[in-house]
Amino acid sequence: MHEISVIVNGVRHQASVEPRTLLAYFLREHLGLTGTNIGCDTSSCGACTVLMDGESVKACTVLAVQADDRELMTIEGLPANGEWHPMQKAFHEHHGLQCGFCTPGMILTAVSYVNENPDATEADIRLALEGNLCRCTGYHNIVKAIAAAVDAMKSGAARSSATA
């Protein structure tokens, strides 16, 4: 067993884990953060995507021990000050989800991408989602939602810089 210390959604957790424990299982079964879904076993579907130091990673392809000392965010930690992230709002408004199983991974992949590419176009967004599979939506509304969030995040950033 290995001792690890991780910050998840702003809270530090210390835990003792088997080295073979995948981050996805650590989050779900040790921390009870079951919003991180597991959709495949080949790192293909992206349902388990979480943010590690702000960047999207597939939690099924990271060992919990590799996350030691890192800062993680799962879907449960995305809202800020009790308010949904613009990406969550956009998925709701544009019907970017149906069964919702791929949704946490989709949203976190999108958040990571848009944070780094604030001017993403629809074509950019489609390519950025290459590692996230959805079987319900045909992606049409997911792409629309993310494009709307791009605008919302831009105007949000403009607002906060104006008030800064």
Place this chain on the structure above:
Amino acid sequence: MATAERYVGGGVLRKEDPKLLTGEATFVESITPQGTLYISIVRSPYASASIRSVDVAAAVEAPGVIAAFSGRDLADEWASGLPMAWPVTEDMKHPDHWPLAKDYACFAGDGVAVVVATGRAAAKDAVELVEVEYEERPSVTAIEDALADGAPLVHDALGTNECYTWALANGDVDATFSRADVVIRERYRHPRLVPNAMEPRAVVVQPVASAGDFTMWSTTQVPHIAKVTLALTLGISESKLRVIAPDVGGGFGSKLNVYAEEALCLALARRLGRPIKWVAERSEDYVATIHGRDLVQEVELAATAEGEILGYRVHLLANMGAYLQLVTPGVPLLGAFVYCGSYGGQAYSIECTGVFTHTTPTDAYRGAGRPEATYAIERAIDRLGREVGLDPIEIRRRNFLPAGENVPSPGGLVYDSTNYDGALQRALDILDHDAVRAKQASRRERGDPRQIGVGFSSYMEMCGLAPSQVLASLNYGAGGWDAATVRLLPTGKVEVVTGSTPHGQGHVTSWSQITADALGVPFDDVTVLHGDTAIAPLGMDTYGSRSLSVGGVALHLACGRVTDKAKKIAAHLLEVAPDDLEFEGGVFSVKGVPDRAKAIQETAFAAWTAHSLPDDEEPGLEATYVYDPPNFTFPFGTHICVVEVDTETGAVDIVRYVAVDDCGHVINPQIVDGQVHGGIAQGIAAALFEEALYDETGTLQTSSMMNYLVPSAAELPSFELDRTVTPSTTNPMGVKGIGEAGTIAAAPAVINAVVDALWHLGVRDVGMPATPERVWRAIQAAKRGGSR
């Protein structure tokens, strides 16, 4: 009582979303009762093998392992085999199907033993310690091979690989064909598809040993059907089994089934008195969850020289896989009546043979039978047009059944309402057809390596399963009704209990819209309960695009019963006759005296206190309606796909996709569009990407999301959608199903477009999926002089 519709047809946002957007949803994998044991299943690596012996001793000794069992060890647990509800003919062959194989394994992935352990990893580790002695036998995975003389038998006891042959004929088919000017003969192959709902299957069973009760959480579309059938398989009282489908991550037919793992978890919970949990890994799901399609079609059209279709003759070979799952044999029959699609004719015959192979069983996958039928007719009519010199638009127009109501079809059905040319015309307008054709012509002229093709699919389908009497005539083992209960609580809030079981379709939202409008209550005051046999005991679940046109109509009618009763109570309270009242916006008021009024919420309170009720009324304000539809519904539309084919590499790129669908009245436009988007994506996936392949040993080669190519956003276009609205005459709401339409329509539109792009090069057909290599090979073959 003309209640102004406030929510139906409007743009309310989904009530389902918040928990799904925040990680608060409860999928089965997240349910772990105290003391849960995990199971892991030992699966045959061979497509066909005798099981000589199973030794679990080493596994049982491993850390954390509680028990391990072979198929023979558990033989006494089963009162009957796993359920199969659709014996399509009297003499259909039906092999034994036990939750674990006892004597022989007949597909790679067939369960042969199970390990029970305190943790997931321990169970998985111990699986490798179970020693199974197999004697490998020859196997067969392709339909035609399985029917060949001397083919290895999947089940020796049956003496044949032929499961059944089912036939249907209307009119004098042979005479029609003999007098036809033109006969088109086409042969199409539908690849085997893996449904791939994003949530892998999972089951948890919690026993209450002292009471003999079981609660099962399962990733199922059909908790009601599972409850009845699993009670029979396990030999437990149906009343002791509660089945819950919590949040379910997609189904597409793959969860319209009753599976070995559900039975195993129940049996082990009964045997060990502990909660039992199984979660499929994705690669396990690839072999242990049903597949779809896998069909060979021979399709003939008889027509006049002017292109008018006179007759249809269809012959199908359908791969059943190794066992018959819940509705395996019946899947081709769901398409068997609609090989004529939107078109007329005088004679129609179809024959279907089901075939056993050493493969994962097939069953209903989104569209189930109708994508196959639609593909056949929409491809063949294009070919007929080429033969008689008519473009895809004109050949369709020449053969469309007339616009109208209750239109008889060559397949022997009566279509509720039709307006096929209306949808086609709308799609053409959106496309700007002439401009696309001009661009196509210029690319052809200059011999551009990237050629453009335009493909049409003027589909129609039958859904809303189904009138129970029709199901009886097809020998299906259950009814086609559904149920809804509407309950006004004392405070005026509303609970709706539905027998439909959503897994992504947004029932809670649509049902709230219907209820809010019918009762005149706020949308947010409606709570919809579903997916738990203890809460919603009456139901037939969600599949076959039936929810709205059966379960939704049941809800609509139950609302009517509630308002009828509420009206009597209101009349009593207002001391007038019910006929003196009108109902609008949730308020009963005396005609001409709007001040004398009772809100429906007040009648609910009065019904609860029961202090003063009409003499013949019981307390409480709730009603149930069990609705059995008098007919199917028949949605339709035209999809047009424009592709760019790279003739050097064979790569196909979809550059436009226009879809005009008609599903009658629309409750929630956003949800309907979403269903169409997702359906189209699955149709495109079948046309261009997905194919389950077995190697010569019967091993599934495409056994993960790495090599079974579910497309991502990067491979798909955005879609251009519109609607026409032709209300159904089947039900009082005028609604039709929409869950499968996109999948049914899309594949032939795509392939027709690919063929259209390459026709001038001599290509006459490209098989599905039209992979770059398949397209490239078709071009090479045409260059060498003739692809067919």
Place this chain on the structure above:
Amino acid sequence: MIPTAFDYEIATSLDHALSLLQGGGDDTKLIAGGHSLLPLMKLRLAGATALVDIGRLDELRHVREEGSAIAIGALTRHHDLGRSELLREACPVVAQAASQIGDPQVRHRGTIGGSIAHGDPASDLPAVLLALDAELVTRRGEGERRIAAADFFKGPFTTALEPDEILTEIRVPRLRETSRSTYLKFSRRAQDWAIVGVAAVVDCAEGKIETAAIGLTNMGPVPVRATRTETALAGVETTDEAAISAAAAHAAAGLEPPFDTYATAEYRTALTGVLVRRAVRAALG
């Protein structure tokens, strides 16, 4: 989805990693980003008795100019390669190919060293390094080796690395002003491995191709150079479409490409001719 159990050690320095590797048993493996190893371990297609985690060795994470070479630390992630200003300016084909590996999540974890050391013939960067005549720097005990890319890949999932040797750095040349390069990847889905990939580095002078280097992905057990095509391209005018096509047409001659669920060998062979022509044209701009 659950690997077999293993021991785990975090290396605190390269020397520490080397000693752990040396002291470990046969099935002691290195893990960096883990995006080659963990997928196999999850499916139990690969096992390890112990993992040595070198993921925290910052000394192996850099992209810097050293003389005429760009030195890339083995732990540099694909994501960082793709965004490296230095690479985009001095050797853009590396950045371009790295941006096409896997998907964004994979690129956030996967490293160039892991990808190279894994020796997967379908992997994108090896063909690029081959076309660039890159040099691979390794450490074993106290000893350092510099291995030409052409000598590094020995077979499918087999490289010149000894079991206790660690790939530490990849050195690619700064391309000349007159060099043009591209990486063209053909796959069914964006996230997939290449059916065929082509790395083209073309040097031009006075309207003619002086030299061309063509690396091919997934056209055999190891990444290969299309030497006949390279020879045929030398001296061809940059506008001579017919000559470029003719040179490219035989790019796969003599190769034995794989046959899998994505494509047959025959198709890969034909596809390579098309892709090499397009890659050369794209490089020429």
